[in-house]
Amino acid sequence: MDTNLQKDDFTGTIKFVPPLHKQRYQFIKDLVIKYKPKKVADLGCADCTLLRMLKFYKCIEVLAGLDIRENRLFNFERFRRHTLSPLPGDYLQPSERSLTVTLYHGSIAHEDPCMLGFDLVTCIELIEHLEATELEKFPKVVFGFMAPAMVVISTPNSEFNPLLPGVTLFRHSDHNYVLYIALAVEAATRYDYTVEFTGLGTPPPGTEDVGFCTQIGVFRRKYPKNGETVSSEKPTEHAYKTVFKAVYPSLKDEKYLQNAVVSEVIFGAEIMKQRLLGNFKSEDMEHSDGLQMQLKFQPFKYFLMCSKNHSPVEAEKLATDRSMEPFIDGNTVYIPLTKIFSIPKVNQLCGTIEKLSKLIDGKVALSNDGSAVIVTIEYEDEEQEN
Structure with a gap:
C-alpha cells in the first residue's frame, strides 16, 4: 500500500497511484477472483463502471445494479446500454455460462425480493450519501433481508481530510474510522456475520493512527446450521423498478x-x-x-x-x-x-x-x-x- 502513496512536492498534495477509485474496483475484482461468486449486486451502481468490469468474470451468472438516482440510470439506458448488452460476437460464439444483467431504480431503504440469494453485495462509497432514515434502515435491509453470503462496504474516512489540503472532499464529519467500526460490528453481531476491516490509501509515515483514506469492511455470513435458506419466508412485493435487462446468449440454452x-x-x-x-x-x-x-x-x-x-x-x-x-x-x-x-x-x-x-x-x-x-x-x- 505504501508504494501507492505519492506526494506532489510543488503543491504538497498527497496522491494515490493508481487513483483510489481504481483501487476500490480492483479490491472487488480480487474478491471475485478468490471467492468466485455467481450472483453479484452493486448497491449505488451509479454509472455501472463496476458492473461493466465484472461482466467479464466467467464465474458470475447474475449481475444486478441498484441506484436511487433515476436520471443516472436513464442516461445509462439511453447512451451507454451497449456497454452492458451482448455484442455480436457473443451471439457468434456463445459462452458456456449464462449471464443476466439487470438495473433497478429504487432506494436501499426498501426491501425487494429481486435482491435475494446473492453471493456478494457491494456498497462502494454509498453509505456516506444516505439520508439519516435510509442509513438507519440500511443494516436491516442489507444484512437482515438480503442476507447475502458476503457484503463489502467502503466509505471515506473524514479523519484523512487534513492530509489532503486543497482537495474538494465529500467526507462528512461523522464518517470517522472509529464510528464506522462500531456501527459495522453492531450490524455484524445482530445479523450473524463476521467482519474484517481493511482499507485503501495508507496515510504517510507518522500519521498511521488516522487510518486508511478509504475504510472497508468485509462481512461474511455465518450460515444457519439447520441448512434452511435465509430467504424462505421473505415477502414477494416488488419495490424496485426494472430499467434495464440484458440476457446473454449461452450454451446452457x-x-x-x-x-x-x-x-x-x-x-x-x-x-x-x-x-x-x-x-x-x-x-x-x-x-x-x-x-x-x-x-x-x-x-x-x-x-x-x-x-x-x-x-x-x-x-x-x-x-x-x-x-x-x-x-x-x-x-x-x-x-x-x-x-x-x-x-x-x-x-x-x-x-x-x-x-x-x-x-x-x-x-x-x-x-x-x-x-x-x-x-x-x-x-x-x-x-x-x-
Whole structure:
C-alpha cells in the first residue's frame, strides 16, 4: 500500500497511484477472483463502471445494479446500454455460462425480493450519501433481508481530510474510522456475520493512527446450521423498478447449443470431405505407377479408391461399423458419428454421442439409421455441364 502513496512536492498534495477509485474496483475484482461468486449486486451502481468490469468474470451468472438516482440510470439506458448488452460476437460464439444483467431504480431503504440469494453485495462509497432514515434502515435491509453470503462496504474516512489540503472532499464529519467500526460490528453481531476491516490509501509515515483514506469492511455470513435458506419466508412485493435487462446468449440454452454443435459438425465434416477428396484424386492419378507402394503404407486410401460402386444399402452398412473411418461411395461421403464425436469441440459441447445425435437430427444430413453424417460431392465438371 505504501508504494501507492505519492506526494506532489510543488503543491504538497498527497496522491494515490493508481487513483483510489481504481483501487476500490480492483479490491472487488480480487474478491471475485478468490471467492468466485455467481450472483453479484452493486448497491449505488451509479454509472455501472463496476458492473461493466465484472461482466467479464466467467464465474458470475447474475449481475444486478441498484441506484436511487433515476436520471443516472436513464442516461445509462439511453447512451451507454451497449456497454452492458451482448455484442455480436457473443451471439457468434456463445459462452458456456449464462449471464443476466439487470438495473433497478429504487432506494436501499426498501426491501425487494429481486435482491435475494446473492453471493456478494457491494456498497462502494454509498453509505456516506444516505439520508439519516435510509442509513438507519440500511443494516436491516442489507444484512437482515438480503442476507447475502458476503457484503463489502467502503466509505471515506473524514479523519484523512487534513492530509489532503486543497482537495474538494465529500467526507462528512461523522464518517470517522472509529464510528464506522462500531456501527459495522453492531450490524455484524445482530445479523450473524463476521467482519474484517481493511482499507485503501495508507496515510504517510507518522500519521498511521488516522487510518486508511478509504475504510472497508468485509462481512461474511455465518450460515444457519439447520441448512434452511435465509430467504424462505421473505415477502414477494416488488419495490424496485426494472430499467434495464440484458440476457446473454449461452450454451446452457439448447437453442444456442444446437446452433454451435451443428456449425462445428458441418465445418468438421467439410474438412474431412476435402481431405478425402484430396487423397482420392492423388491416388487416382498415381494408381498405375505406385499402387503397391500405396497399399503398403496407406491401405485406407486404397479402400477409398475401391469403394465407388457400393449400393446405398451396402454403404449404409459400412457406415454403421463404428470402427470404420470416413469413406467415399460414388458422390457421397459417409462420416460415422464416432468420427464426428472425436472432434474436440463437438465432444466438449455434447458430452455423449447420444446427445450429439439428438442435437443434429433434422439439422444435418444423416444416413438412414442415423449412424453417419453424409455429405454430397459436387464435381466441377458436372457443374460446368449444367
